[in-house]
Amino acid sequence: MSEEKKEEEYRLEKDQELRFEVEARATATLELLDGMAEIFGTELTKGKKYLFESCSKVAVYTWHGCVVKISFVTEVAYIADGTPMTVYVNVHAALEQMRQKADEERSRGPRVMVVGPTDVGKSTLCRLLLNYAARLDRASVYVDLDVGQGEVSIPGTIGAAVVERPAEIKGYSINNSLVFCNYRCRAVVERPAEIEEGYSVNAPLVFCNYRCRAVVERPAEIEEGYSINAPLVFCNYRCSSQSKTCRDKRQYKCPLNYRCREKKGYSINAPLVFSVITGAAVIVRPAEIKGCSINAPLVFSVITGAAVVERPAEIKGYSINAPLVFCAAVVERPAEIEKGYSINAPLVFSVIIGAAVVERPAEIKGYSINAPLVFSVITGAAVVGRPAEIKGYSINAPLVFCNYRCRAVVERPAEIEEGYSAAVVERPAAIKGYSINAPLVFSVITGAAVVERPAEIEEGYSIIAPLVFVITGAAVVERPAEIEEGYSLNAPLVFHYGHTSPSSNYPLFKMLVSRMAECVNKKTEKSKKCNVSGCIINTGGWIKGAGYDSLKHIAGSFEVDVILVLGQERLYSELKRDMPDFVNVILLPKSGGVVERNQHQRSDSRDQRVREYFYGPKKNGDDSFFPHPTEVSYNDIKLYKIGAPALPDSMLPLGMKKEDNKTKLVPLQPGTNILHHVFSVSTAKSIEDAVLECNVYGHVVISGIDPDKQTATVLSPSPEKLPSSILLLMDMQFMDIDI
Numbered sequence: 001m002s003e004e005k006k007e008e009e010y011r012l013e014k015d016q017e018l019r020f021e022v023e024a025r026a027t028a029t030l031e032l033l034d035g036m037a038e039i040f041g042t043e044l045t046k047g048k049k050y051l052f053e054s055c056s057k058v059a060v061y062t063w064h065g066c067v068v069k070i071s072f073v074t075e076v077a078y079i080a081d082g083t084p085m086t087v088y089v090n091v092h093a094a095l096e097q098m099r100q101k102a103d104e105e106r107s108r109g110p111r112v113m114v115v116g117p118t119d120v121g122k123s124t125l126c127r128l129l130l131n132y133a134a135r136l137d138r139a140s141v142y143v144d145l146d147v148g149q150g151e152v153s154i155p156g157t158i159g160a161a162v163v164e165r166p167a168e169i170k171g172y173s174i175n176n177s178l179v180f181c182n183y184r185c186r187a188v189v190e191r192p193a194e195i196e197e198g199y200s201v202n203a204p205l206v207f208c209n210y211r212c213r214a215v216v217e218r219p220a221e222i223e224e225g226y227s228i229n230a231p232l233v234f235c236n237y238r239c240s241s242q243s244k245t246c247r248d249k250r251q252y253k254c255p256l257n258y259r260c261r262e263k264k265g266y267s268i269n270a271p272l273v274f275s276v277i278t279g280a281a282v283i284v285r286p287a288e289i290k291g292c293s294i295n296a297p298l299v300f301s302v303i304t305g306a307a308v309v310e311r312p313a314e315i316k317g318y319s320i321n322a323p324l325v326f327c328a329a330v331v332e333r334p335a336e337i338e339k340g341y342s343i344n345a346p347l348v349f350s351v352i353i354g355a356a357v358v359e360r361p362a363e364i365k366g367y368s369i370n371a372p373l374v375f376s377v378i379t380g381a382a383v384v385g386r387p388a389e390i391k392g393y394s395i396n397a398p399l400v401f402c403n404y405r406c407r408a409v410v411e412r413p414a415e416i417e418e419g420y421s422a423a424v425v426e427r428p429a430a431i432k433g434y435s436i437n438a439p440l441v442f443s444v445i446t447g448a449a450v451v452e453r454p455a456e457i458e459e460g461y462s463i464i465a466p467l468v469f470v471i472t473g474a475a476v477v478e479r480p481a482e483i484e485e486g487y488s489l490n491a492p493l494v495f496h497y498g499h500t501s502p503s504s505n506y507p508l509f510k511m512l513v514s515r516m517a518e519c520v521n522k523k524t525e526k527s528k529k530c531n532v533s534g535c536i537i538n539t540g541g542w543i544k545g546a547g548y549d550s551l552k553h554i555a556g557s558f559e560v561d562v563i564l565v566l567g568q569e570r571l572y573s574e575l576k577r578d579m580p581d582f583v584n585v586i587l588l589p590k591s592g593g594v595v596e597r598n599q600h601q602r603s604d605s606r607d608q609r610v611r612e613y614f615y616g617p618k619k620n621g622d623d624s625f626f627p628h629p630t631e632v633s634y635n636d637i638k639l640y641k642i643g644a645p646a647l648p649d650s651m652l653p654l655g656m657k658k659e660d661n662k663t664k665l666v667p668l669q670p671g672t673n674i675l676h677h678v679f680s681v682s683t684a685k686s687i688e689d690a691v692l693e694c695n696v697y698g699h700v701v702i703s704g705i706d707p708d709k710q711t712a713t714v715l716s717p718s719p720e721k722l723p724s725s726i727l728l729l730m731d732m733q734f735m736d737i738d739i
């Protein structure tokens, strides 16, 4: 975009909302200058710049007043007074009361279904409720049944994920979220959800996987100064900043070494993220850094603990700041910049400081600590939160975090002289079968432990690369959705549907809804936290005729007890009439900010989602991932579509109904008819399995065929061999013009 960006400051009074849309092929940068604000339930960090990509539609809301600056080329930006946020937060408060009651009575938390016509803000309300719940340390199951614009995976699928962390604004992963498709699905590729057992949590990104393997396969390169136990993160991090390098070396050799070598003097047991976890790093290999004195993570805990004390939550018990961390560190042992850092706290600390320095030039003693990289990653909410302003430091750290560390401090201080933290050894996490080799914080992250000892937990979780977890937003653990990228999701459970409207194959849609409800029940039976936290179910805008019938089917399958109807009284009164008495049907106003999209825009947004699945969200204008084209023999893949053409009644075999055809598996021959179609990679081992009821590893595109060689070119998010040979056709197509 050649047009110059202009900068504008907006002062918002309490309960006002700044709404803006980013033009096509443009970006906008948002910065909170003063006060507190949130975007769809995720709080903004003061001084941090958030980049919004083309066509983003954003609402910055403030409960207390704030000043924000936007640099953009924009068509629309205005401050709105009348928002339904108070109503929405009251809904949240009511749901929270139900969760508390469920907690006390050991019963099930609220199952909430959000319904309404298209473009009334259903997904946004789900996000808000999930974020607010996550900020209260809940772990709600997000079930996304909107096959047209779903958020858990690409369009044409239905998915569910546990949201334990508020969506980040950008940056963690990371999981996110709505990064999500990409990450999650790739994660899924290597280790699909184990439906019977509950979810299989892999580590959402391919990256994670890489890292994971890295840990095992590619230990430190000491000569170079780096000891990389978890290159992944590292790789990821650098990758994203040097995507060109990545592209040149498409197959994973990428930037890892190359980049690592650039900086000597660090001993990094686990890159960035690692630092966050710190515990592991310390344990595995004490820092050998020039000038770094790394004691133990606990200091961290102490610090964060204090934070909690000092600044208790203002919003429903949240204390989103842990200002002391930095203060304490700085006070007790200021950084020795010439030598490198001298740090009393874990690596995280150093990372944090480093990042801070990068992001926001020092205000005190040369440091300006904003929401350090890692920190943000881990704390997520913190970043969002309310930057502490103590002694000039602006620090964010979510409450949960503080708590964890707090407890750690109390229960088991680090025994530095003895080596590292007996804690690690002596205090395996006692969380439902998790065996965690690291301090509590660690357990939150659930990670590095895995590096050394992959967990196989009773709960059915398989935790591979905790680190990733951290980096990736740890959606699974405790983080609300990301603002720019969406949710941070760990190994969502995704089912193939194949179309972008439920009406295209209603019998299949119904079947999948029932199957998803079964899986969610299994998950909540196994996890008390999820059970108490309840479910938030997003639906599509199909509400008339069979669409209305589908809403009743969803409500029945999930046994919902609350239905939130957005913006349509007729639907409200119909549901009120038809639902059993114990179901609370509530009519909510639609926000005036919700943007209506025409068919063309909807289709663009779907294409965008698919592209994002393969290339990841844009970071500073660059793709964060790239897909891998591989050639596979026709013999190694079995292609199917779901649904055979309808037969006249007279030709139906005895006992068969017309609808049965709709859920039939029809084999396909490779040919031009399948070119550029997206396929779901089923977890079914053979067609004797109930293929339709199996979830999917992820998605690939058949981007070319060679009838002479009898091979197809498959574009996949992972360079690995396809995890399964059964591929299911989707309506969606994707032309990879970047390859």
Ligand SMILES: Nc1ncnc2c1ncn2[C@@H]1O[C@H](COP(=O)(O)OP(=O)(O)OP(=O)(O)O)[C@@H](O)[C@H]1O
Pocket (backbone or CB within 6 Å): 019, 020, 057, 058, 059, 117, 118, 119, 120, 121, 122, 123, 124, 125, 146, 149, 539, 540, 541, 591, 592, 593, 594, 595, 596
């Ligand atoms: N208060 C707001 N201000 C500005 N934009 C908003 C606001 N609320 C929602 N939006 C934007 O409006 C668009 C539509 O909202 P959303 O996706 O939540 O609607 P929906 O009802 O779920 O749509 P669908 O028909 O796909 O189900 C989204 O891009 C969202 O970011």
